[in-house]
Amino acid sequence: MNEIGNSHIAVGGEFTNIFDHETFLSMLNSTDEAGVALKFHLIMEEFLNIWCAKVAGVEDLFSNLDFVPFKTKLQIAKNLGMGSDLFRAFGKLNVIRNKYSHRLKFNASLGDLESLMALIDNSVPEAKVLNCSEFVIESSGLDQGGVRVNQVHGWSSSSSKKLFIMCALLTIKATFWMQGEFNKRGIQYTLIAGLPQPAGQLQP
Numbered sequence: 001m002n003e004i005g006n007s008h009i010a011v012g013g014e015f016t017n018i019f020d021h022e023t024f025l026s027m028l029n030s031t032d033e034a035g036v037a038l039k040f041h042l043i044m045e046e047f048l049n050i051w052c053a054k055v056a057g058v059e060d061l062f063s064n065l066d067f068v069p070f071k072t073k074l075q076i077a078k079n080l081g082m083g084s085d086l087f088r089a090f091g092k093l094n095v096i097r098n099k100y101s102h103r104l105k106f107n108a109s110l111g112d113l114e115s116l117m118a119l120i121d122n123s124v125p126e127a128k129v130l131n132c133s134e135f136v137i138e139s140s141g142l143d144q145g146g147v148r149v150n151q152v153h154g155w156s157s158s159s160s161k162k163l164f165i166m167c168a169l170l171t172i173k174a175t176f177w178m179q180g181e182f183n184k185r186g187i188q189y190t191l192i193a194g195l196p197q198p199a200g201q202l203q204p
Contacts, residue, residue: 040163043167123170135155138152
């Protein structure tokens, strides 16, 4: 539930280019902490790709390049006007993701997760959503026997679910911020359909 009283947030438009239904479900159902962290990182990288391309006015700013590291894309995004609060949150995510990539059987410490949580909580305050520790994700589906199973995941859940919660919230906040910036800059690209609109902005 967000701070303005909505228990569910429906998102559409071109948002699915970043966070499609299958990716969402695979992360929600996964117990693979490293796998969830990697997908979290890839989703945020797609935000960087879209931001850099749209602000630069090209289809794909990083096309025809062998490899552009996340850290480089993040710095370019900041140079193109990305907010410093999101920059710090994305940067911390990259640090944590690299630990998974370079350390066999790495598991994030509670300190790692809480430091990322704090950066996410403090980013984009105008997007009225709950903090990570207050955010709850509910899911429902049929098990192999056809019996409906309901699950509730909060901050007290496993590290993989903590990462998923942070991914969901950072996605909402980055989407909210980016849509507002696109609107102010006259960039025609619709990420938001159903989220609260940035102050002074009209639904495109």
